[in-house]
Amino acid sequence: MEKITVVTGPAVPLPRANVDTDQIIPAVFLKRVTKTGFDDALFYAWRQDPDFVINRPEYAHGGVLIAGPDFGTGSSREHAVWALRDFGFSAVLSPRFGDIFRGNAGKQGLLAGQISEADAEKIWALAEATPGIPISVDLVATVATIGELSVPFVIDDYTRWRLLEGLDDIGLTLRDEARITEFEARRESWRPKTLPVK
Amino acid sequence: MTIDTSERTPRTLAEKVWDDHLVVKGEGSSPDLIYIDLHLVHEVTSPQAFDGLRLAGRPVRRPDLTIATEDHNTPTLAIDKPIADLTSRTQIETLRRNAAEFGIRLHSLGDIEQGIVHVVGPQLGLTMPGITVVCGDSHTSTHGAFGAMAFGIGTSEVEHVLATQTLPLTPFKTMAITVEGELRPGVTAKDIILAVIAKIGTGGGQGYVLEYRGSAIRSLSMDGRMTICNMSIEAGARAGMVAPDQVTYDYLKGRAHAPEGADWDAAVAYWETLKTDDDAVFDAEVFLDANELEPFVTWGTNPGQGVSLSQTVPDPSIIIDANERASAERALEYMDLTAGTPMKDIRVDAVFMGSCTNSRIEDLRAFASIIKGQKKADGVRVMVVPGSARVRIEAEAEGIDKIVEEFGAEWRFAGCSMCLGMNPDQLAPGERCASTSNRNFEGRQGKGGRTHLVSPLVAAATAIRGTLASPWDLGMTLPEIEHGDYATAAAAGTPATRGGRVADLDADFTASAEEAN
Numbered sequence: 043m044e045k046i047t048v049v050t051g052p053a054v055p056l057p058r059a060n061v062d063t064d065q066i067i068p069a070v071f072l073k074r075v076t077k078t079g080f081d082d083a084l085f086y087a088w089r090q091d092p093d094f095v096i097n098r099p100e101y102a103h104g105g106v107l108i109a110g111p112d113f114g115t116g117s118s119r120e121h122a123v124w125a126l127r128d129f130g131f132s133a134v135l136s137p138r139f140g141d142i143f144r145g146n147a148g149k150q151g152l153l154a155g156q157i158s159e160a161d162a163e164k165i166w167a168l169a170e171a172t173p174g175i176p177i178s179v180d181l182v183a184t185v186a187t188i189g190e191l192s193v194p195f196v197i198d199d200y201t202r203w204r205l206l207e208g209l210d211d212i213g214l215t216l217r218d219e220a221r222i223t224e225f226e227a228r229r230e231s232w233r234p235k236t237l238p239v240k
Numbered sequence: 241m242t243i244d245t246s247e248r249t250p251r252t253l254a255e256k257v258w259d260d261h262l263v264v265k266g267e268g269s270s271p272d273l274i275y276i277d278l279h280l281v282h283e284v285t286s287p288q289a290f291d292g293l294r295l296a297g298r299p300v301r302r303p304d305l306t307i308a309t310e311d312h313n314t315p316t317l318a319i320d321k322p323i324a325d326l327t328s329r330t331q332i333e334t335l336r337r338n339a340a341e342f343g344i345r346l347h348s349l350g351d352i353e354q355g356i357v358h359v360v361g362p363q364l365g366l367t368m369p370g371i372t373v374v375c376g377d378s379h380t381s382t383h384g385a386f387g388a389m390a391f392g393i394g395t396s397e398v399e400h401v402l403a404t405q406t407l408p409l410t411p412f413k414t415m416a417i418t419v420e421g422e423l424r425p426g427v428t429a430k431d432i433i434l435a436v437i438a439k440i441g442t443g444g445g446q447g448y449v450l451e452y453r454g455s456a457i458r459s460l461s462m463d464g465r466m467t468i469c470n471m472s473i474e475a476g477a478r479a480g481m482v483a484p485d486q487v488t489y490d491y492l493k494g495r496a497h498a499p500e501g502a503d504w505d506a507a508v509a510y511w512e513t514l515k516t517d518d519d520a521v522f523d524a525e526v527f528l529d530a531n532e533l534e535p536f537v538t539w540g541t542n543p544g545q546g547v548s549l550s551q552t553v554p555d556p557s558i559i560i561d562a563n564e565r566a567s568a569e570r571a572l573e574y575m576d577l578t579a580g581t582p583m584k585d586i587r588v589d590a591v592f593m594g595s596c597t598n599s600r601i602e603d604l605r606a607f608a609s610i611i612k613g614q615k616k617a618d619g620v621r622v623m624v625v626p627g628s629a630r631v632r633i634e635a636e637a638e639g640i641d642k643i644v645e646e647f648g649a650e651w652r653f654a655g656c657s658m659c660l661g662m663n664p665d666q667l668a669p670g671e672r673c674a675s676t677s678n679r680n681f682e683g684r685q686g687k688g689g690r691t692h693l694v695s696p697l698v699a700a701a702t703a704i705r706g707t708l709a710s711p712w713d714l715g716m717t718l719p720e721i722e723h724g725d726y727a728t729a730a731a732a733g734t735p736a737t738r739g740g741r742v743a744d745l746d747a748d749f750t751a752s753a754e755e756a757n
Contacts, residue, residue: 058570059563060442060542064681069660073313073327075287075334077395087683111563112443115476115542116679117660118378119285120394138443141478142378142392149396159563198410199269211396212296215404218264218273222301222406225263225275232499232507233277234366236307236345 043151045208046181049132051105053177053188054095055169057162061109062116063143067125069117080121081128096129100174104130106186108165108177111136114143114154123150133179135186135195137162148201149211153179155186155195164191181206250517252414253483254449257389257514261372263406271408277371278388279401280357281308281344283335284662285376289399290338300342302405307366308339308346311356312662316625316652319349328663342402355628355654358382358596362466363630365495369484369511374401379596379678380479381472385465386492387484387514389449392473412478413523415448416516419456421530426711428606429464430598430676430695432456432528433471434536434546440526442544445477448524451516452482456530462491463602470597471678474543483515535710537583538680538693540571545680547583549698549710555579574682575690576670583708586692588672591622591649591703592685593696595659595677599627601634603676603696608640610700610711611647617706622649623665625657649703661686674702 071083088094095101107126113136114122123146126134133153147154157165168188169175177188179195181202186193197205204211215222251259264273279302286308293300300306313328323329332349339346347353353360358379361367369387374380376398383390397407417436437444450472457465465482472480482488489508492498499507538546539553545568547554556568556579572579577586593599593607604626616622624644626632632654635641644651658665659677661684667673669688676699680691692708701709701716 057566059567062542062679062681064660064679064684068683068687069312069662072284072662073325073331075291075331077288077291087687112476115442116378116473116681118376118392118394120288120376120396123394138446140476141446142394146394146396149394200266200271200408200410203269211408212298212400212403215273215400215406215408219404221263221273222275222404226405229275229277230503230506230510232368232503232510233371234368234497235304236278236366236497237304 043208043210046151046153046205048178048180048182049106049153050176050178051130051132052101052174053165053169054101054105054107054131055166056095056107056109057166059110060112060115063114063119063122063140064116066114066122067119072119072121077124078128080125084125084129098173104132106177106179107131107134108162108169109134109136110162111138111159113139115140118142120146120150123147123152127152135162135165135179148204151205153181153197153205155179155184155197157186157193157195161193165193250520252516252520252522253387253451253481253514254389254412254414254479257370257372257387258411260370261389271410273406274372274409275406276374276401277305278361278366278373279306279405280361280373280375280380281306281398282311282357282375282377283331284312285395286338286398287331287334288395289376289402290342292399293342293402298403300344300402303343305405306344306402307361308335308344309354309357309360310335310347310349312656312660314349314655315663316655316657316665319653325664352629352633355626355631356596356599356656358470359600359627359631362386362462363495363628365492365498368492368498368507369488370514374407378473379470381477382466382470382596384469384472384479384481385462386488387481387511389479389481391479412449413447415445415450415477415524415526416522417450417452417526417528418454419452419528419530420454421456422459423456423530423533426697427533427535428695428697429460429467431533431536432530433468434538434543434693435533436526436528437471437475437544438536438546439528440475442474442542443476445472445475448477450475450477450480451522452480457482458485461602462487463600466600467597471543474678484511535695535698535712537698537708538691539575539577539583540568541574541680541682542567542571543678543680543693545571546693549583549708551583553577553579553581553583584713586672586708587706588620588674588692588702588708590667590671590673591620591699592625592658592673592675592677593623593699594625594627594657595675596627596656597678598676598696599625599631601631604631604635604640605638607696607700608643610697610716611649611703612643614647614704616648616703620703620706622647622703623652623658624649625652625665626654628654647703658685660684674699674708
């Protein structure tokens with residue numbers, strides 16, 4: 043994974059609450075067996091409306107999505123993160139995230155930062171006033187800056203460290219492989235086994 | 241080295257299960273490394289994970305703790321024919337190749353153990369108290385009904401578990417959902433959980449494990465408890481749990497993968513220690529009065545937008561929170577509903593009886609008990625989809641298929657079906673459906689489709705009347721559908737055994753499936 047320190051792009055306003063992962067990418071697009079090429083599926087139902095935000099020319103290549111509360115709730119589909127990433131989004135700021143979505147974002151290098159509702163509204167206003175205005179999201183300082191406005195965002199320390207260092211989770215865990223093997227040696231025999239089949 | 245956490249009392253059920261799976265205790269802001277006892281796999285969220293393993297040259301660490309089935313894409317008609325949709329077929333074939341290559345047990349379409357992954361695990365006796373269960377599916381919370389710590393994960397985490405059998409996780413907070421009292425006949429587990437979500441909201445559970453407690457929860461069968469835990473994610477929670485008790489043990493005993501002999505005794509002795517300690521403190525608590533509950537339905541486009549069936553479509557203008565108000569206004573527009581309309585006046589085009597929320601044998605029995613000897617309303621399409629091939633066979637042995645067909649409804653093969661419409665079972669644009677599934681999101685059941693989440697009893701009554709209704713509205717007396725009776729029936733149900741097929745497959749199809757295996 044690439045190291046992330048600061049990401050910058052147009053602030054893309056999505057002032058809606060409860061944007062579930064079915065809206066980010068409908069199930070019909072989950073049939074693919076690849077991890078890329080989901081950009082055409084992002085917000086598929088909503089983008090049929092020519093005025094939907096990502097259809098505007100200034101947002102044609104994504105940027106930083108500024109979403110309402112409870113973004114990414116519902117289904118665990120990591121495809122939601124892949125679709126945002128493939129479209130060109132490098133970060134999402136929202137007052138609240140679905141837990142699984144936030145975890146998936148961290149694994150895939152999509153920066154998911156939590157901001158206050160008041161700050162989200164301020165950013166929406168700035169973005170509506172000047173469509174395409176850039177926002178810079180600084181993972182070192184955990185501050186997002188748009189025009190004259192700087193707002194703090196929250197991201198858990200571990201995810202922040204992994205993103206800053208560009209570390210791969212599986213590689214990190216396998217450094218503790220001896221501990222996993224020790225744990226397995228003391229697991230009780232009643233615990234479920236799928237093999238061999240009785 | 242053993243990590244001794246025993247003196248860290250008092251603890252909740254969730255904390256006990258967590259502590260007993262600690263491989264490495266995280267220091268500072270680092271997460272804990274948690275061991276995973278059971279990994280369930282299906283075709284949609286796994287292909288990219290297996291690809292990742294292949295690229296890194298990594299094996300599956302514990303194929304013996306991993307099991308796969310086909311559910312999301314599978315057709316519910318003509319399962320003996322090759323899958324018509326090519327992308328669906330490719331995804332299923334990819335799972336078959338991956339399972340063969342990595343040595344993972346797979347229950348393919350046509351196998352007696354095939355079905356919705358969250359129905360298959362419990363029915364095989366693989367899901368049990370005190371274990372950790374993950375799956376690349378948010379409704380993995382279902383398995384918490386047994387007192388397991390069970391939660392959905394993304395594809396990167398699927399790959400992580402395949403490679404290491406562990407996950408780095410930050411401890412979840414704990415929330416007690418206490419439901420005291422006695423449910424009236426006609427009020428079910430589904431109504432409890434819809435009311436809970438309406439109360440705490442779709443974000444109310446974020447970061448929490450919910451522990452469902454109280455007399456109303458205790459009185460539920462395992463099938464009912466699974467319905468409740470299943471929808472924990474709709475409140476935003478990572479997991480939902482119910483402490484194991486005799487109902488749990490009775491359900492498990494004798495199932496194909498349940499412990500036997502000395503292992504059973506050791507397991508039960510351990511499971512008995514899992515209950516939340518009396519003086520343990522939850523991070524949050526919520527109370528619900530079961531005596532007051534009525535059949536509950538949703539009116540909007542998230543599962544928190546629900547009301548009692550006897551109420552009217554709410555008026556968004558009285559909602560104080562601006563975001564929630566905007567969300568409600570948008571929902572009414574999408575749902576084509578007007579504030580003030582009695583919920584019972586809402587006419588439906590379709591009824592879907594199925595999904596990992598409500599497709600187990602008791603759900604089918606409840607549905608059948610209402611429609612028996614009746615005819616469905618004109619112009620309403622009714623689809624009944626058992627959760628697994630085995631549930632389907634069990635239901636057929638009880639004559640439920642005949643009741644469904646005489647009613648004018650469609651009796652289908654097992655799978656996720658119209659819950660999310662990855663297979664051909666979808667709503668047409670503008671169609672309105674009373675659905676026993678878990679999500680009423682825009683377009684969830686088909687582009688432009690409109691979903692009202694309901695219990696199996698409400699689904700049945702609605703199918704009869706053509707408008708949202710409960711058995712109460714049909715003037716039915718309901719001693720026979722008291723939830724307690726179903727607990728008894730389920731306990732006496734057929735334990736799962738191995739082997740057998742449910743369909744005579746085309747020779748070509750069988751050959752390709754077996755080759756892939």
